[in-house]
Amino acid sequence: MTLLRLEQVTRTVRIPDAEPLHILRGIDLEVEVGDHVSIVGRSGSGKSTLLNLLGLLDEPTSGRLVFDEIPLERMRSGQRDRRRGRDVGFIFQQFNLLGGRTALENVMTPLLYAGPAQFWRRRRLAAEMLDRVGLGSRLDSLPTQLSGGEQQRVAIARALVRGPRLILADEPTGALDVETGERVMALLDQVAEDSGAALITITHDPNVAALARRHYRLDQGILTPSGAEVRLEPALAAPTSAAAPALAPPVAPLAGPSTSGEVL
Amino acid sequence: MRLLTSIAAALVEAWGELRVSRLRVMLSLIGVAVAVAALTAVTALGAIAEQSLREQQERFGGRPALLSLQPTNSAGEAADSALTTAAFDAAAERYGITHTSRTIMDQTLVQLPTGETPVQFQAFDADYVTMHRLAIREGRWFTDGDAERFAPAVVINRDLWQMLGEPDLSTHPHFPLSGVQPTTAVVIGVTGDDCQGGCPTMNLLYDDYQRVGFTPMDYGPDSYVPQPTYEAWVPPSQAKELMKRLDSSISASLGDGWQTNISRNDYAAYLDGDPLLPVKLGVGGVAGLVLLLGALGLVNISLVTVKYRVREIGIRRSFGATAGRVFFGVMMESVVATVVAGLIGVALAVAVMKSPLVSMMMSTPVQDLPPFPISAAIVGLVSATAVGALAGLVPALVAVRVKPIDAIRL
Ligand SMILES: Nc1ncnc2c1ncn2[C@@H]1O[C@H](COP(=O)(O)OP(=O)(O)OP(=O)(O)O)[C@@H](O)[C@H]1O
Ligand SMILES: [Mg+2]
Numbered sequence: 001m002t003l004l005r006l007e008q009v010t011r012t013v014r015i016p017d018a019e020p021l022h023i024l025r026g027i028d029l030e031v032e033v034g035d036h037v038s039i040v041g042r043s044g045s046g047k048s049t050l051l052n053l054l055g056l057l058d059e060p061t062s063g064r065l066v067f068d069e070i071p072l073e074r075m076r077s078g079q080r081d082r083r084r085g086r087d088v089g090f091i092f093q094q095f096n097l098l099g100g101r102t103a104l105e106n107v108m109t110p111l112l113y114a115g116p117a118q119f120w121r122r123r124r125l126a127a128e129m130l131d132r133v134g135l136g137s138r139l140d141s142l143p144t145q146l147s148g149g150e151q152q153r154v155a156i157a158r159a160l161v162r163g164p165r166l167i168l169a170d171e172p173t174g175a176l177d178v179e180t181g182e183r184v185m186a187l188l189d190q191v192a193e194d195s196g197a198a199l200i201t202i203t204h205d206p207n208v209a210a211l212a213r214r215h216y217r218l219d220q221g222i223l224t225p226s227g228a229e230v231r232l233e234p235a236l237a238a239p240t241s242a243a244a245p246a247l248a249p250p251v252a253p254l255a256g257p258s259t260s261g262e263v264l
Numbered sequence: 265m266r267l268l269t270s271i272a273a274a275l276v277e278a279w280g281e282l283r284v285s286r287l288r289v290m291l292s293l294i295g296v297a298v299a300v301a302a303l304t305a306v307t308a309l310g311a312i313a314e315q316s317l318r319e320q321q322e323r324f325g326g327r328p329a330l331l332s333l334q335p336t337n338s339a340g341e342a343a344d345s346a347l348t349t350a351a352f353d354a355a356a357e358r359y360g361i362t363h364t365s366r367t368i369m370d371q372t373l374v375q376l377p378t379g380e381t382p383v384q385f386q387a388f389d390a391d392y393v394t395m396h397r398l399a400i401r402e403g404r405w406f407t408d409g410d411a412e413r414f415a416p417a418v419v420i421n422r423d424l425w426q427m428l429g430e431p432d433l434s435t436h437p438h439f440p441l442s443g444v445q446p447t448t449a450v451v452i453g454v455t456g457d458d459c460q461g462g463c464p465t466m467n468l469l470y471d472d473y474q475r476v477g478f479t480p481m482d483y484g485p486d487s488y489v490p491q492p493t494y495e496a497w498v499p500p501s502q503a504k505e506l507m508k509r510l511d512s513s514i515s516a517s518l519g520d521g522w523q524t525n526i527s528r529n530d531y532a533a534y535l536d537g538d539p540l541l542p543v544k545l546g547v548g549g550v551a552g553l554v555l556l557l558g559a560l561g562l563v564n565i566s567l568v569t570v571k572y573r574v575r576e577i578g579i580r581r582s583f584g585a586t587a588g589r590v591f592f593g594v595m596m597e598s599v600v601a602t603v604v605a606g607l608i609g610v611a612l613a614v615a616v617m618k619s620p621l622v623s624m625m626m627s628t629p630v631q632d633l634p635p636f637p638i639s640a641a642i643v644g645l646v647s648a649t650a651v652g653a654l655a656g657l658v659p660a661l662v663a664v665r666v667k668p669i670d671a672i673r674l
Contacts, residue, residue: 052669057582078586085584096579096672100284112277113584116269158583 002069003166003198004031004054009063010221011049023049025221026063033165035198036189038209040226041218047202048170050218054200055168056084068165085113089159089197091188093171095151097143103130103154104139110162118162129157133187149180156188160195167192169201173208185211274589278596296602296648299558300609301616304644306550308617311637321531322397326495329503330395330530333494333510337521342491345474351517352494355510363497365392366470370490372478374464375440376427382481383424384465387473395497403433403453406469410452416441416472419453424464444477503528555647562655566598570659577663578671587664594663598656599649606648610641 011024023046031037031054041047052058053065056072065072068087075083089110090096097106104126111122118125130136133153143151152172159167172188173181185201189211192199203209217226326332333352335343349366356364367388374383392398393405400419410417415438420428428451431437437451449468457465470492480489498506511524518524570577577590585593614636 048673052672055582057668057672078588081581081584081586081589084582090582092672096575098576098579101280105280109580110583112273113580113586113589116265119269119273162584 001033002030003033003035003067005029005064005066006053006060007064007066009053009060009065011046011053011058012061023221024053024060027221027223029216029223031166031198031200033198034196035200035214036192036212037198037200037214037216038212039200039202039216039218039223040204040206040209041202042204045218046221047218050223051168051170051200051202054166055088055090056080082113085110086162087165089162089164089167091152091155091159091167091169091172093174095143095148095155095175097151097154097158099143102140102142103135103146103157106143106154107158107161110158114162126157126161129161130154132191133157147180148176149184152176152184153187156184156191160191160197163195163197165197167197167199169199171203172201173203173205178207181205182207270589274592274596275600277593278600281593281597282601294605296558296562296605296651297609297612299555299561299651300606300644300648301612302554302609303647304610304613304640305616306554307640307643308613308637310548311640312617318531319397319399323399324396325530326396327497328530329498329500329528331496331498331503331507331510331526332529333496333514333524333526334491335514335518335522335524336491337523342489343518343522345492347518348492348494348514351514352496354517355513356496358513359506359509361496361498361506363391363395365389365395365495366492367392367495368470368473368490368492370478371481373442373481374466375442376464377429378427381427381464384463385473386465386467387470388467389470391497392495395495399456400453401456403451405453406467411469411471413450413472415448415450416468416476417452418449419455419467420451421455421463421465422458423462424466425451425454427464441476441478443479445475447476555651559651559655562598562602562651563658566594566655566659567662570594570662573663574666574671577666578668581666581668582672590666591660591664594660595653595656598659599652602648602652602655603645606645606652609648610644613640613644 006027006029009024009027009029010022013021013023015021027050039047039050049058053060056067056075059065059072067075067083072080098109101109104123107126107129108122111118111125114122127136127139130139133156135150135153135157138146138150141150143154146154152175156172159169167188169188173185176184185208188201189199199212201208201212209215215226216223335348337343352364352366355361365388367386369384369386371382371384373380390406390408390410398405401422403419405419406417425431428437428439431451433451433454438448439451441447441449449466455467496506496510507526507528511526514524515522577585581587581590617636
């Protein structure tokens with residue numbers, strides 16, 4: 001089933017006293033439920049711009065964007081916000097945790113915009129989610145008291161707490177060292193897989209890209225499938241999956257269908 | 265259920281926000297609390313001043329609606345006292361009037377320790393005290409039981425009390441009264457009235473006045489002879505109707521040639537609408553100005569903080585906060601904060617108004633001083649909420665215009 005479809009999407013920004021900037025030029029993309037897609041590209045190639053479009057934060061200048069069979073232009077802004085809250089989970093390079101609030105409060109934030117069933121159980125849902133990313137003992141820690149890897153895990157828990165169908169990660173390992181980045185990616189991959197959500201990862205790290213099933217390259221606003229990357233996969237998959245056992249305790253409970261079913 | 269959840273969630277969010285930015289909230293709270301305290305205190309002062317003004321007016325003209333009646337004939341002579349009293353009492357009974365009084369003012373010579381002194385006096389029935397909300401400084405006013413006393417009870421003013429040597433009331437100070445039936449007056453109360461020792465006055469019950477039969481003072485030929493007035497305290501809405509009825513019923517009892525000359529003398533009869541409107545408008549204007557300054561300060565603080573929080577708003581929006589929710593959330597923060605500040609402000613105002621400083625500032629003591637004007641507390645709280653909503657409006661509008669992508673890019 002198609003979750004998201006882009007047809008000839010462009011994004012142009014007007015800059016005063018200058019030529020309009022064509023950031024995205026004619027993007028075609030189709031994302032299935034449960035898909036795992038990576039997009040690589042150099043800095044300034046328009047990756048974040050594309051991700052914001054996919055997450056309904058922005059509108060295309062031209063072309064069509066269909067989310068869950070509904071064309072974007074048919075959604076009113078409130079509907080779009082609510083759908084984003086329900087179906088999309090964002091993970092940012094800079095974590096973007098809310099300052100001054102504990103890990104638990106950060107993970108509860110998306111549930112403030114959810115329906116009664118999730119809102120009234122927000123504390124339990126958030127605690128469970130933090131437990132699943134291995135931070136069950138750090139519920140009351142403030143972001144400043146957490147390491148970069150831990151902060152990103154809080155961000156992953158926050159992105160997943162409402163059980164989204166699409167997870168958008170914009171350079172999720174960009175601010176982490178290589179090893180921590182790998183562990184966080186393995187966790188994200190695992191959690192996404194368990195919940196059956198589609199995962200789109202933006203990165204310029206080939207190792208991170210290698211975890212995905214389908215690969216794209218964004219160059220000067222043009223998106224092309226890059227089968228070439230696939231050959232990297234066997235070589236790079238090994239150390240990543242080797243790292244996975246280290247995460248075994250926090251990740252293991254995810255496998256149970258009852259827990260993942262509850263969040264979804 | 266969905267709406268309830270949204271409101272609950274917005275409150276949770278606002279509370280969390282306030283908890284995190286304690287310092288900024290404290291600052292804005294102080295401003296609002298002070299403004300609300302000022303407003304509440306000013307409103308309360310207004311209410312008390314109004315009460316004090318009303319009491320003064322009521323002492324002279326009576327409480328609304330007070331009807332006065334003075335039967336005369338064409339020759340200007342007073343009607344027979346016993347006959348008029350009987351007719352008046354019968355009419356009052358018939359129309360269900362609960363408070364009535366006869367009253368007369370005159371002067372008599374009293375033998376005081378300092379020598380023979382002319383003393384102004386007023387005689388009335390016990391109800392008169394209530395009808396005119398008379399104040400007392402020490403001791404008590406008359407009750408119905410005082411009419412049975414052998415020695416007439418009197419309530420004197422400060423001047424007369426000083427002439428008597430400032431006696432302690434528990435020693436039952438007394439002085440002789442001369443008249444047809446000379447007797448001794450016993451002082452049971454002292455009023456606060458005075459004119460720096462120059463005008464001694466006393467009050468006594470009408471029955472005692474009749475019993476003593478004071479020797480009339482010589483005012484010279486053709487002088488005005490004081491006549492009793494009959495007063496009835498009636499509900500203002502029935503005043504017109506009862507005036508007519510009392511007039512016809514008493515005139516009928518007195519017979520041909522007598523007029524009742526009934527009139528209404530309380531302050532409410534003279535003025536259309538609210539006689540204290542100018543006072544209220546003045547007080548309200550000052551209070552509004554104070555509040556406006558408080559609101560401006562709050563808008564300023566919230567605007568600064570919204571800019572600071574643009575990024576956070578962007579993050580919240582990426583997790584599904586609608587524009588409406590962001591608007592409501594920022595607004596709620598402001599309202600939650602000002603309501604708390606409002607409560608503190610009202611408490612502060614109550615504390616200030618209760619302090620002895622305020623009663624010292626009042627020129628005449630207020631008799632029926634309410635514990636604290638509830639209206640003032642309500643005005644304080646309502647305006648705190650309104651200011652919160654108003655001050656929240658500007659930053660809320662700014663917050664709604666935050667574009668999530670720009671905010672996250674920061
Ligand atoms: N609103 C805007 N106004 C002006 N320029 C913009 C705007 N949005 C994006 N750009 C420009 O478009 C280009 C692509 O931006 P984008 O953030 O999508 O790049 P990116 O691929 O995510 O880069 P990075 O890897 O550094 O994050 C950049 O040159 C950026 O400066
Ligand atoms: Mg980017």
